[in-house]
Amino acid sequence: MTEKQKVFLVAGCSHSAGSEIDGMDDSPYNRSMSFGNQLGILMDADKIYNISVGGSANTSISRSIMRWFRDNYNADTMKVFVCVGWTENVRLEVPALERPMDYYRANTSADWYDYSAHAFYRVNLGWEGLHAEEKEVHKYFHKFIVEQTRFLEIMTVKNVLELQYFLKMNNINYVMCNTMHMFTLPDKHLDIYTDFIDKSKYFNWDNNNESFFWKYRNAGYTNPKAKYWHHNEEPHRLQAERLYQFIGDKSCF
Amino acid sequence: MFLKRWWQKLKREIQYRKRLKELRKRDPFIYK
Numbered sequence: 001m002t003e004k005q006k007v008f009l010v011a012g013c014s015h016s017a018g019s020e021i022d023g024m025d026d027s028p029y030n031r032s033m034s035f036g037n038q039l040g041i042l043m044d045a046d047k048i049y050n051i052s053v054g055g056s057a058n059t060s061i062s063r064s065i066m067r068w069f070r071d072n073y074n075a076d077t078m079k080v081f082v083c084v085g086w087t088e089n090v091r092l093e094v095p096a097l098e099r100p101m102d103y104y105r106a107n108t109s110a111d112w113y114d115y116s117a118h119a120f121y122r123v124n125l126g127w128e129g130l131h132a133e134e135k136e137v138h139k140y141f142h143k144f145i146v147e148q149t150r151f152l153e154i155m156t157v158k159n160v161l162e163l164q165y166f167l168k169m170n171n172i173n174y175v176m177c178n179t180m181h182m183f184t185l186p187d188k189h190l191d192i193y194t195d196f197i198d199k200s201k202y203f204n205w206d207n208n209n210e211s212f213f214w215k216y217r218n219a220g221y222t223n224p225k226a227k228y229w230h231h232n233e234e235p236h237r238l239q240a241e242r243l244y245q246f247i248g249d250k251s252c253f
Numbered sequence: 254m255f256l257k258r259w260w261q262k263l264k265r266e267i268q269y270r271k272r273l274k275e276l277r278k279r280d281p282f283i284y285k
Binding site: 013014055088090091124125126142143145146147149180181228229230 | 269272273276277279280281282
């Protein structure tokens with residue numbers, strides 16, 4: 001019997017894509033130096049897929065992983081380990097009814113791309129939208145986001161749970177981490193759900209100061225090449241090492 | 254009555270702007 005290929009799958013937002021490490025939004029170099037890819041190398045993966053997409057919401061991160069498995073996974077030939085970098089919980093995906101979107105052009109170095117994202121407007125608070133419907137949607141949901149942050153966090157914890165259950169159901173090993181603010185704790189409504197999280201596979205799940213971006217930002221790391229404050233090689237290397245230590249002897253693949 | 258309603262509306266708008274600013278600071282990454 002031939003040995004299964006060790007496949008390492010990295011999914012997340014721009015932080016997991018290594019955006020702006022070399023100053024560019026996306027490039028093969030950025031992806032190769034991202035914390036996820038560096039972790040894949042530490043774990044001796046045969047093949048690394050970085051499917052992270054800049055600007056993603058947590059809904060699309062979870063969905064892209066499930067769709068990657070649907071389209072690529074072969075249990076007879078592969079052993080997959082997944083590294084998930086959750087993003088800010090104030091980002092939303094809202095169905096785009098008038099026209100499809102195109103986020104691929106800003107993510108051309110992705111090793112696999114989930115086109116289902118094009119069916120949604122990506123609503124984040126820094127963008128007002130371009131076209132009439134998009135502008136209307138953004139305006140409506142900006143208000144919703146600002147006034148319903150607790151509701152968004154409950155949606156977010158459900159994203160985590162759906163993905164953990166999906167991976168567990170398929171007998172896939174993984175590690176999760178936060179790249180930005182995730183949960184505002186303590187919170188009596190979140191507590192209803194957080195009991196169900198498998199914390200042994202979720203690095204610093206409840207500590208926003210330990211999230212990838214803010215930890216190294218607050219520690220004074222800067223990337224002179226970046227326009228949007230994304231980190232360069234060093235914080236990515238440190239994050240990969242921290243995740244590697246966290247995984248420890250829990251069977252990698 | 255009119256003044257009270259106007260003041261409450263203004264207060265809500267100020268709170269909204271303040272919270273929006275805080276959240277934008279938390280997620281400064283803008284993608285077009």
